[in-house]
Amino acid sequence: MKMVLSPITAWPHDDVASCLMTCIATVLARHGHDPRLVLGANWDFYYAPGDFRREEYYYPCRFADLARCIMPYHPLSSRWHAPASAAAGESEVKDAIRRGTPALVAVDNYYLHFRPAHRDVHAAHLVVVYGFDEEAGAMYVLDSTPPGYNGPLDAGELRAARGSGNPLDDRDTFFATAPVAHRWLEIEVNGPFPALTREWVAGVVDQNLRRFREAPPGPAFSGQDGLRRYLDDLCARAATESGDGAALEELYVVGWAVQGTTALHAAFLMTAGRLLGWDRLSEAGRRVDRLAHHWTALRMMGAHGLKAPQDMAPRLRHRAALLLGDQEQALLELQWLLRRG
Amino acid sequence: MHVTHEAFVMLDLASAFNNDGISYPENVADGGFNVWGNTFPADELPASRGVVEVAGVPFRFPPKEDGQLNSVVCRGQVLEVPPGLYDWIYVLGASERRSEDWVYLHYASGAVDPEWLRLSDFWPSAPHFGEVAAFRCRHMHYPRHVQADMGPVMWRQRVPVPRQEALQRLRLPDNVAIHLFALTCARSPGAAAERARQEAQ
Numbered sequence: 001m002k003m004v005l006s007p008i009t010a011w012p013h014d015d016v017a018s019c020l021m022t023c024i025a026t027v028l029a030r031h032g033h034d035p036r037l038v039l040g041a042n043w044d045f046y047y048a049p050g051d052f053r054r055e056e057y058y059y060p061c062r063f064a065d066l067a068r069c070i071m072p073y074h075p076l077s078s079r080w081h082a083p084a085s086a087a088a089g090e091s092e093v094k095d096a097i098r099r100g101t102p103a104l105v106a107v108d109n110y111y112l113h114f115r116p117a118h119r120d121v122h123a124a125h126l127v128v129v130y131g132f133d134e135e136a137g138a139m140y141v142l143d144s145t146p147p148g149y150n151g152p153l154d155a156g157e158l159r160a161a162r163g164s165g166n167p168l169d170d171r172d173t174f175f176a177t178a179p180v181a182h183r184w185l186e187i188e189v190n191g192p193f194p195a196l197t198r199e200w201v202a203g204v205v206d207q208n209l210r211r212f213r214e215a216p217p218g219p220a221f222s223g224q225d226g227l228r229r230y231l232d233d234l235c236a237r238a239a240t241e242s243g244d245g246a247a248l249e250e251l252y253v254v255g256w257a258v259q260g261t262t263a264l265h266a267a268f269l270m271t272a273g274r275l276l277g278w279d280r281l282s283e284a285g286r287r288v289d290r291l292a293h294h295w296t297a298l299r300m301m302g303a304h305g306l307k308a309p310q311d312m313a314p315r316l317r318h319r320a321a322l323l324l325g326d327q328e329q330a331l332l333e334l335q336w337l338l339r340r341g
Numbered sequence: 342m343h344v345t346h347e348a349f350v351m352l353d354l355a356s357a358f359n360n361d362g363i364s365y366p367e368n369v370a371d372g373g374f375n376v377w378g379n380t381f382p383a384d385e386l387p388a389s390r391g392v393v394e395v396a397g398v399p400f401r402f403p404p405k406e407d408g409q410l411n412s413v414v415c416r417g418q419v420l421e422v423p424p425g426l427y428d429w430i431y432v433l434g435a436s437e438r439r440s441e442d443w444v445y446l447h448y449a450s451g452a453v454d455p456e457w458l459r460l461s462d463f464w465p466s467a468p469h470f471g472e473v474a475a476f477r478c479r480h481m482h483y484p485r486h487v488q489a490d491m492g493p494v495m496w497r498q499r500v501p502v503p504r505q506e507a508l509q510r511l512r513l514p515d516n517v518a519i520h521l522f523a524l525t526c527a528r529s530p531g532a533a534a535e536r537a538r539q540e541a542q
Contacts, residue, residue, distance in 0.1 A: 147490040
């Protein structure tokens with residue numbers, strides 16, 4: 001039997017968005033939605049201490065449902081599947097495709113011939129599987145991350161990538177050690193999406209601002225104050241580390257999710273601003289984009305500082321202060337926008 | 342030594358170079374643009390130490406030989422500029438993921454202004470900040486292999502010099518994501534003539 005879902009389109013590479021975002025974007029585009037207007041509506045900071053996993057698709061979640069965390073303003077839900085075996089994993093993905101649902105499948109880059117890390121570096125990555133050809137022994141795979149891949153892939157190759165233990169790798173300590181374990185993510189669209197109007201966008205911005213200003217009780221870092229406390233805590237840990245770089249590895253991974261969310265929200269504001277003829281919204285979006293670029297500096301300081309975290313800590317602290325200051329201004333700008341229109 | 346052209350001054354960055362971001366296919370482990378040791382392919386870039394023109398602006402291209410430093414990773418360094426009136430500072434560079442930061446321009450008058458330096462990612466991508474792609478390569482060098490279908494990009498960006506006063510030096514941002522391979526200052530001939538006329542009055 002052969003079945004290949006269509007249309008399936010690659011999300012143009014955005015260097016600060018993770019494979020999780022690009023895979024979800026493919027699902028949204030398949031349903032006829034502009035991914036920027038869905039993935040980017042939410043802007044948030046949330047992190048529960050110790051939660052991070054060494055996966056490119058890691059995303060810190062307030063709720064069990066990942067889709068609800070990333071896209072709370074749209075009728076979407078998601079479920080991570082954890083099949084017990086390779087056979088079960090393949091069977092579940094084929095069933096999803098038979099239902100017309102592309103599967104977002106976790107893989108280890110080490111086993112995929114089209115990834116630059118092939119037979120070189122272990123790293124947990126996410127791709128879209130959208131078809132199968134049992135006679136040819138192939139699965140259809142889309143990877144939007146450069147160099148990119150779109151087409152049939154030997155089923156055995158995908159099986160190996162899905163079953164990897166993703167062992168510790170001295171050349172990529174950020175995304176190794178989290179077992180891939182045949183997992184896959186299903187995204188469900190549960191109803192019509194809201195129309196893009198000024199009122200809807202204003203409501204979205206208002207809810208985002210409330211989350212930033214109202215930190216919930218509990219140990220998690222949340223909102224603007226939570227971000228400040230998280231960066232304080234991280235810089236303090238880096239300053240006292242003996243050299244294993246654990247705090248900076250966490251910064252790189254957790255920071256990617258925050259950076260991607262921030263950059264996508266900037267794209268949301270600027271795209272909505274253009275479509276609605278609302279220039280001040282686009283201008284506020286540009287301020288948010290600046291924050292995504294602060295995260296580049298922070299994350300790369302983390303990556304380059306792994307061997308000497310104590311030396312990097314003061315510079316990290318300085319950059320964190322700049323980020324927090326600019327983020328406060330961006331929040332004020334959005335508040336002012338809601339008042340003025 | 343800085344090289345002066347009729348309308349441009351190509352800065353000599355040799356003493357500021359602190360990283361090797363270019364390698365030959367025969368020795369891809371030479372240097373590392375980013376923390377993973379990726380490098381630009383030397384055989385797809387202009388001649389070592391030669392002058393190359395990108396969209397009408399000449400640059401002095403850095404050395405590419407094994408072991409040679411050829412780029413500035415921004416860590417807050419100060420770069421001296423031959424004092425003069427300029428309109429733009431042109432840059433050949435790239436970022437590890439897109440980034441933007443302030444460069445502080447110091448003028449002979451003592452005035453200091455921050456101006457934006459914005460550079461897109463070196464991975465194959467669109468120019469997020471509207472730069473010109475100076476060199477879009479076909480191969481990316483990894484520490485153990487050459488990746489054939491994924492070429493890094495070196496961008497031509499520019500930083501404005503708004504004051505019609507003599508520029509003396511600039512301070513780079515403390516941002517290790519931003520890498521500079523060459524800088525060229527574009528003179529402001531109209532401003533020079535006007536200032537001379539005003540001073541003569």
